[in-house]
Amino acid sequence: MxxxxxxxxxxxxxxxxxxxxxxxxxxxxxxxxxxxxxxxxxxxxxxxxxxxxxxxxxxxxxxxxxxxxxxxxxxxxxxxxxxxxxxxxxxxxxxxxxxxxxxxxxxxxxxxxxxxxxxxxxxxxxxxxxxxxxxxxxxxxxxxxxxxxxxxxxxxxxxxxxxxxxxxxxxxxxxxxxxxxxxxxxxxxxxxxxxxxxxxxxxxxxxxxxxxxxxxxxxxxxxxxxxxxxxxxxxxxxxxxxxxxxxxxxxxxxxxxxxxxxxxxxxxxxxxxxxxxxxxxxxxxxxxxxxxxxxxxxxxxxxxxxxxxxxxxxxxxxxxxxxxxxxxxxxxxxxxxxxxxxxxxxxxxxRHYREAWAYARAEGLLMAAVTAAVLLWSVGAALALGVVGSIALLLQRTARPHVARIGRVPGTHHYRNVERHVVECRPEVVGLRIDESLVFTNARGLVDVVLALVAEHRAKVGEPRRVLLLMGPVNHIDVSGLVALQELHAALAAEDLGLEFSEVKGPVLDRLKAVGWLERYHVPLYLSHHQGIQAGEHALRPSLADHDAPGQL
Known part of the structure; x- marks a missing residue:
């Protein structure tokens, strides 16, 4: 003491x-x-x-x-x-x-x-x-x-x-x-x-x-x-x-x-x-x-x-x-x-300006713009610019969800971005990974992003019959995100493609269960992405009741 x-x-x-x-x-x-x-x-x-x-x-x-x-x-x-x-x-x-x-x-x-x-x-x-x-x-x-x-x-x-x-x-x-x-x-x-x-x-x-x-x-x-x-x-x-x-x-x-x-x-x-x-x-x-x-x-x-x-x-x-x-x-x-x-x-x-410019040019420009506003305009205007600019950059980053087309790393059960790794892709299934929560700021862009990746898979790999979404990184789906998934289901159905989920986190699955979403749209659910890839077109599609385990992920 x-x-x-x-x-x-x-x-x-x-x-x-x-x-x-x-x-x-x-x-x-x-x-x-x-x-x-x-x-x-x-x-x-x-x-x-x-x-x-x-x-x-x-x-x-x-x-x-x-x-x-x-x-x-x-x-x-x-x-x-x-x-x-x-x-x-x-x-x-x-x-x-x-x-x-x-x-x-x-x-x-x-x-x-x-x-x-x-x-x-x-x-x-x-x-x-x-x-x-x-x-x-x-x-x-x-x-x-x-x-x-x-x-x-x-x-x-x-x-x-x-x-x-x-x-x-x-x-x-x-x-x-x-x-x-x-x-x-x-x-x-x-x-x-x-x-x-x-x-x-x-x-x-x-x-x-x-x-x-x-x-x-x-x-x-x-x-x-x-x-x-x-x-x-x-x-x-x-x-x-x-x-x-x-x-x-x-x-x-x-x-x-x-x-x-x-x-x-x-x-x-x-x-x-x-x-x-x-x-x-x-x-x-x-x-x-x-x-x-x-x-x-x-x-x-x-x-x-x-x-x-x-x-x-x-x-x-x-x-x-x-x-x-x-x-x-x-x-x-x-x-x-x-x-x-x-x-x-x-x-x-x-140093902060150089680092911000090298890491993210938009944020470096915001930093310089706020500094210029203080020197040439007023501190009030600079603060307002900082707040508005920060929110605008957030909206710009989240306006379209990041979705990666993924394939299997040879000899493993790991799946990685096809743009960054040498991977194997099966023609009949498009493996996609959604890398963020689906909320109102990005939900509207989901359908366009997924359809573009499906078209890319069709051109480079072959004709697919189903789209398997790895949902592990998704921590939350709000009502806007849920509507976007419904629109995605309809858009894929129009192209005769089935929608499937893998590795859905427990809290997200609980919300989907609460409204019976998976049963209503007949969306199969897999415990692991590898299991979903291996299921194949004619394999028995598991029911939601058979796979309550993902709710514990």
């Missing part, structure tokens, strides 16, 4: 070191005061620790969500502050995730395929980095897309002294990553911020460089978010996108680490934990939060054993709030922008 507490305490201290600069930076990235990031890193952690299931999910402000929050808050009505809008957004995200948890909609995570998610994350990474360049260089340029950023950069100006501070900070951070030990690389952002605050406060070196400025007293503001109905309605679509992204990305991080650690993750609990964390953020002056991959990896590597490590992170964050209130006013903004730039670009890679 003592070793567990010691490990969690050490992991909490290490992650808090990383979370402090990230909280400040990502709040600024979202267009919010820096202290909002600190507020979002305190009590929301306790809420997740109470209801979540992962001991290593580094919850708090994250870069991708910060970009989405900034876009959502850009169109606030006059008189509504960004802080007030962020509280409403966090409340809506928490409420939507809570409703999804209540309705057990944790399957929502499957709406975004991995290529769509990676394309979105990479696009957001590049856009975040591009958005920090003006701050780094002392320019007034701003925008949430590359065209907007380029247009405003024409008249944005440039401050050489800011570029020196920003460029120097980037160089030091990169040097610490490449040349220094791992511990130094982890501490480098915090050490850099402390050093920059010292130089700015006690020397004239930062003259002419934009600073964070005086912060209000870092006393946790406990209050309800605004109850302005038009504001809630305006932010609701953005909250739905932020909530979806928060859950999908957090679940992807926690599931990958749970597999490494040999632990069981509960998606429903993750949904509840994220909902509670965002609701608490809305009552404590914060912003929408989610799981961070970099902080989660750090918790894992630091030896976190339980969710108590998140409690310790919150404790150390509270100490930071008490100690850093005054010094933060002197923090140069170019240095803060440098920490964002280096942090987000550290996770960017082109």
């Amino acid at each position: 003592k070793s567990t507490w010691r490990a969690d305490l050490m992991a909490g201290a290490i992650v808090a070191v990383l979370l402090i600069p990230q909280s400040l930076a990502y709040a600024m990235l979202a267009g919010l005061p820096p202290q909002v990031g600190l507020y979002a890193s305190l009590l929301p952690l306790l809420a997740y620790a109470a209801l979540g299931s992962s001991p290593v999910l580094g919850l708090g402000p994250v870069a991708v969500l910060a970009l989405m929050i900034a876009q959502a808050l850009a169109g606030l009505p006059a008189g509504v502050s960004a802080e007030a809008g962020a509280l409403v957004l966090a409340a809506e995200v928490g409420a939507l995730l809570g409703l999804a948890a209540l309705l057990r909609l944790d399957a929502l995570s499957s709406l975004l395929s991995v290529p769509a998610l990676r394309g979105f994350e990479n696009g957001a990474t590049l856009m975040i980095a591009a958005g920090q360049l003006p701050v780094l260089l002392g320019s007034a340029a701003a925008g949430f897309t590359l065209p907007d950023l380029a247009t405003s950069a024409v008249h944005g100006g440039l401050r050489p002294v800011s570029a020196v501070w920003g460029g120097g900070a980037v160089a030091l951070l990169l040097l610490s990553r490449r040349a220094g030990p791992r511990l130094l690389a982890r501490l480098a952002p915090l050490l850099l911020l402390v050093g920059a605050m010292g130089l700015s406060a006690f020397t004239p070196a930062a003259s002419g460089v934009a600073q964070v400025g005086a912060l209000p007293s870092l006393a946790l503001p406990l209050a309800l978010p605004s109850l302005d109905k038009p504001l809630w309605l305006q932010l609701l679509p953005s909250a739905a996108l932020v909530g979806l992204m928060a859950f999908v990305s957090s679940l992807a991080v926690s599931e990958s680490l749970a597999q490494r650690r040999g632990e069981k993750l509960l998606p429903a609990a993750e949904l509840r934990g994220l909902a509670a964390a965002n609701l608490v953020a809305s009552f404590t002056g914060g912003m929408p939060v989610a799981g961070s991959f970099s902080r989660s990896i750090l918790l894992h590597e630091a030896g976190s054993r339980s969710r108590w490590s998140l409690v310790f992170v919150a404790v150390f964050m509270l100490l930071a709030m008490l100690l850093l209130a005054r010094p933060l006013a002197y923090l140069p903004k170019p240095v803060l922008a440098a920490t964002i730039l280096v942090a987000v670009l550290g996770g960017f890679t082109l």
